[in-house]
Amino acid sequence: xxxxxxxxxxxxxxxxxxxxxxxxxxxxxxxxxxxxxxxxxxxxxxxxxxxxxxxxxxxxxxxxxxxxxxxxxxxxxxxxxxxxxxxxxxxxxxxxxxxxxxxxxxxxxxxxxxxxxxxxxxxxxxxxxxxxxxxxxxxxxxxxxxxxxxxxxxxxxxxxxxxxxxxxxxxxxxxxxxxxxxxxxxxxxxxxxxxxxxxxxxxxxxxxxxxxxxxxxxxxxxxxxxxxxxxxxxxxxxxxxxxxxxxxxxxxxxxxxxxxxxxxxxxxxxxxxxxxxxxxxxxxxxxxxxxxxxxxxxxxxxxxxxxxxxxxxxxxxxxxxxxxxxxxxxxxxxxxxxxxxxxxxxxxxx
Numbered sequence: 113x114x115x116x117x118x119x120x121x122x123x124x125x126x127x128x129x130x131x132x133x134x135x136x137x138x139x140x141x142x143x144x145x146x147x148x149x150x151x152x153x154x155x156x157x158x159x160x161x162x163x164x165x166x167x168x169x170x171x172x173x174x175x176x177x178x179x180x181x182x183x184x185x186x187x188x189x190x191x192x193x194x195x196x197x198x199x200x201x202x203x204x205x206x207x208x209x210x211x212x213x214x215x216x217x218x219x220x221x222x223x224x225x226x227x228x229x230x231x232x233x234x235x236x237x238x239x240x241x242x243x244x245x246x247x248x249x250x251x252x253x254x255x256x257x258x259x260x261x262x263x264x265x266x267x268x269x270x271x272x273x274x275x276x277x278x279x280x281x282x283x284x285x286x287x288x289x290x291x292x293x294x295x296x297x298x299x300x301x302x303x304x305x306x307x308x309x310x311x312x313x314x315x316x317x318x319x320x321x322x323x324x325x326x327x328x329x330x331x332x333x334x335x336x337x338x339x340x341x342x343x344x345x346x347x348x349x350x351x352x353x354x355x356x357x358x359x360x361x362x363x364x365x366x367x368x369x370x371x372x373x374x375x376x377x378x379x380x381x382x383x384x385x386x387x388x389x390x391x392x393x394x395x396x397x398x399x400x401x402x403x404x405x406x407x408x409x410x411x412x413x414x415x416x417x418x419x420x421x422x423x424x425x426x427x428x429x430x431x432x433x434x435x436x437x438x439x440x441x442x443x444x445x446x447x448x449x450x451x452x453x454x455x456x457x458x459x460x461x462x
């Protein structure tokens with residue numbers, strides 16, 4: 113739980129969206145080195161796992177090509193299954209590492225924003241203490257996300273299935289053409305539904321890490337509380353809806369991180385392009401690019417992400433505090449706590 117401290121009370125108040133972004137950016141600049149230290153290890157771990165998957169994928173594709181030449185369908189199916197299992201596992205683990213890193217950063221950010229001392233080592237210890245409950249909440253969020261994605265993809269999937277049946281079972285060219293059109297529209301809707309599900313996941317669980325970092329709840333309670341803080345409205349008007357406010361912040365953060373990721377990933381993409389596409393369009397670029405050049409370029413992207421990823425966590429941590437101020441009167445609670453010691457001293461002196 114948050115401990116009472118004296119802090120500039122004017123700093124703890126309901127914030128506009130622009131103030132949340134500005135305050136988060138200012139905090140990120142002031143604590144750049146500590147935030148980088150907190151994030152770099154997690155990003156390096158994710159890179160190692162991703163690199164291992166990349167090398168394993170190359171071996172899988174080679175085995176699949178060999179099985180295809182031998183017309184060995186069983187071997188092809190086995191290699192594809194291994195590839196999908198490996199990809200799913202690495203994606204889940206790397207995302208878990210990202211969320212755990214968010215918990216660590218949030219534990220460092222929020223106490224400082226409340227005027228309390230905080231050290232990177234303290235944030236790391238908090239993550240170790242909460243890793244079990246955090247993993248449970250993370251698993252719940254993934255299950256919830258899978259259900260939401262499937263539900264949003266369902267209309268497009270049904271439409272694509274209807275179009276496929278129209279194209280396969282009808283002998284009329286017109287009906288077949290209509291089936292193709294319906295199928296394409298269905299696929300587009302399904303892709304949009306999947307995108308909507310992913311965006312909903314980012315929005316729904318954007319403050320789960322601060323909740324886990326600052327509040328001693330169980331996995332299920334933390335899962336629910338992150339949704340409670342982001343529900344309803346906090347002021348009149350369109351932007352008064354909490355989901356809209358969170359959506360704006362998530363969009364801004366996602367665009368910044370995406371732009372930085374693309375920019376920092378350009379050297380690796382250029383190396384892959386130079387050693388791949390121009391010289392041998394049929395080969396995968398990663399098979400031809402020397403690792404002595406590719407690994408340093410990829411490490412540049414890792415460092416860039418470690419520098420900018422904490423900015424998103426700072427934004428979500430600031431949103432978490434803003435929601436507690438608006439919904440629970442955290443600013444009033446801190447004012448009362450700040451006045452209590454003075455009142456006690458007066459009574460004792462009398």
